[in-house]
Amino acid sequence: MKKSIKRLVAASVAAMAIFAAGCGSKTTPTTAPTTAPSATIAMSASLKKIKDSGKLVLGTSADYPPFEFHASVDGKDTIVGFDIEVAKEIAKDLGVTLEIKDLKFDGLLAALDQGSVDIVIAGLSPTEERAKSVDFSIQYYSAEQAVVVRGADKGTLTTLESLKGKTIAAQKGTIQEDAAKAVEGATVLSLGKISDLILALKSNRADAAIIEVPVAESNVKENTDLVISSIVIKNEGEGKVAAVKKGSADLVVEVNKTLERILADGTFEKFVLEATQLSEK
Structure with missing residues (x-):
């Protein structure tokens, strides 16, 4: 399992490098650039809401180990997983606290559109259809x-x-x-x-x-x-991304900064291995 995880994380880092170079596949819409937005551009409503409230509201579907799942931590039911750790890092870099909302997967993007969550991190793959209503981060993980x-x-x-x-x-x-x-x-x-x-x-x-x-x-x-089984499924759009409300380019920039950091310094691989071990207990 560890070899599998390391291979997948390596693929994620490679995918990130390709993304940063400006390449993309048919099912992976180009994300916003990771350079800081011009100071003359007003802060998006999404980022302003997060800053003003002092919290980042995460929408996820906690039935997907090791991405996100329920586990007993110190005798208390807790939502854990490597996606949750990623969200914690994003909130920390934004200087806010993290609030988690556990929803059905097919309702996550609607919750994002309605403003009841600020970001979706839930083993989400980028597709052209989803790109019509949300903005994507860079890819941080790849799986088969x-x-x-x-x-x-x-x-x-x-x-x-x-x-x-x-x-x-x-x-x-x-x-x-x-x-x-x-x-x-x-x-x-x-x-x-x-x-x-x-x-x-x-x-x-x-x-x-x-x-x-x-x-x-x-x-x-x-x-x-x-x-x-031995059945092979063609991999299309399997890379994982975070999603924010459409028109939130500045928030995408901030999210990408965090993702680039944890992918580059090995933090993300540590999250994946720890979440996998926890899910197997």
Whole structure:
């Protein structure tokens, strides 16, 4: 697992370097430059709200270990994960406190648009459709997709073609849902939480579930009747970004400064390893 995490973090650093050089893929819209905005430009409403309130309100969906999840810390239920640690660093650099709102994933961008959260960090991938309503940070993490199946089906569900006529579970509003919809002849079962996907597999409501690799590994470890199949999902838009309200270029600049710092000095890799270890307890 550690080798996998290190490889993914290395890919993230490489992706950041490409982003900084001005390159982007079809599914990764160009983010705002990381140089400071001109002093003549008024502070955006988003950044002003954060500064005036003295807090950064994070929107996340805490069912996605090791990104964000619930754990008992000193006997208290706490939202933890490497995305949460990233948000703490951003708040610290902004000189404000962090407030966390745990929401369903498919409601996060609406909450951002409505102003009930200031930033979304939730294993979020940049897509052209999402870029119409939000501004993205640079990519800070990259991961692959896995197809989880029941152990009894490991030998028969081995290719995308073998999923024809099958039911694939995926989290609603995610790129995994898009990937499931792209499987020819399959039925897609869209659900709100990762735990719902696992339950659908175990109760035979679904034959397979598309889940991001570190999250899939965490859940398979907890459910020994499930396995990660040999099915390969094409990776598109798998890089992870933070999102802020559209028109908040100055806030993007501040977020990017923090991301660049923690990616460059090894802090982010430390967050990933610690969150992975905690999720495996």
